[in-house]
Amino acid sequence: MPDLEQLARSALDSVYDPELDEPITDLGFVRSVAAVDGELTVHLRLPTSFCSPNFAYLMASDAKDVLTAVAGERRVVVQLDDHHDSDLINRGLAADAGYLGTFGSEAEKDLDELRLTFRRKAHTAAMERALTGLLRANPALPEEDLHDVTLGGLPAGRTTDALLRRRAALGLSVEPGEPVLVDEHGEPYPREEVPLRLRFARSIRISIDGNAHFCRGLLRTRYPGSETDQTTRPHDPSVSAVAGEEARAS
Incomplete structure (x- = not known):
């Protein structure tokens, strides 16, 4: 039976940085987890002291929500460390005051x-990863034919699973017959x-991935040793190849 600290860390895997679209556990933003004397305390950290307060609050609030769900009768304390609004955010979290x-x-x-x-934005990037993977696997496939690709036509794996999760988060259908490339309302493009x-989706995906890489480096600089708490995002080889071609062409 997992102990509370293990349950807490597993629960935090479901909390994503809203801008970087990665779990805060993978990014190294979870500084510590401790269950002592009926209290579950988690300390969070960010790459800089001036990260956007609304992003910081959103991440910390989501963390408290998932921890409360696994803590049972124990008190949950979430502390954001070393941020210029730490005191304000931590008081709000303690009082469940909302944003x-x-x-x-x-x-x-x-x-x-x-x-x-x-x-x-996360959904747009996930669509691009899935469709670029198809293009790399089928070099003769015209881009226009991606119009006909459905969810059921995507290969099983992490990239497709991620796309389905992001569609579900937006309330979009995840039925196999649904088209992959759609707008924010689930309507296919001409x-x-x-x-x-x-190309627009690719620019968003590159921006998200680039920001995540940059923030990981900033965190390692700010907190030496934090690299041991970071987990590198698994890359789709086909998407990585496209990114390399874009970098060489720029």
Whole structure:
């Protein structure tokens, strides 16, 4: 039977940095997990002290939610360390004040819209990874024919699983007959727009992956030894090959 600290770390695997689209556990943002005397305490850290407060709060709040679900009757304490708004964020988390209650007049609106924006970006990047993989595996496949690719036509594996998770998070259908390349409402793009839409999706994916790589490096610089807490994202070889071609061409 896993102990509480193991359960807590497993639960934190489901908490994603909203901008980088990776689990905070893989990024090394979980500094410590301790279950002592009926209290579960988790310390989080970020690559810089000036990371966006709304991103920081969103990550810390999501962490508290998943930890509360596994902690039973134990008190859950989530602490964000070394951030310029740490005291404010930690007080808000302790009081379950929510984002608006924590930041007051500094918060223009709740975080639902921000969360939706990043979920859409993550979905766009996931579509690109899946479809670029198909292009690399089938060099003779015209980009326009990606219009006809359905979820059921994708190969089984991590890339497809990630796409299905991101569609589900947006409330989009995950039925096998659904087209892969769709807009934020699940509507397919016209065939003639596919190359343009794929290039746009690729730019978003490259931006997300580049930011994640940059933030990992910043964290290692800020917290020497934190590299042992980081897990490298498994790369789809076909996508990596495309990224290499783009880098050589730039």
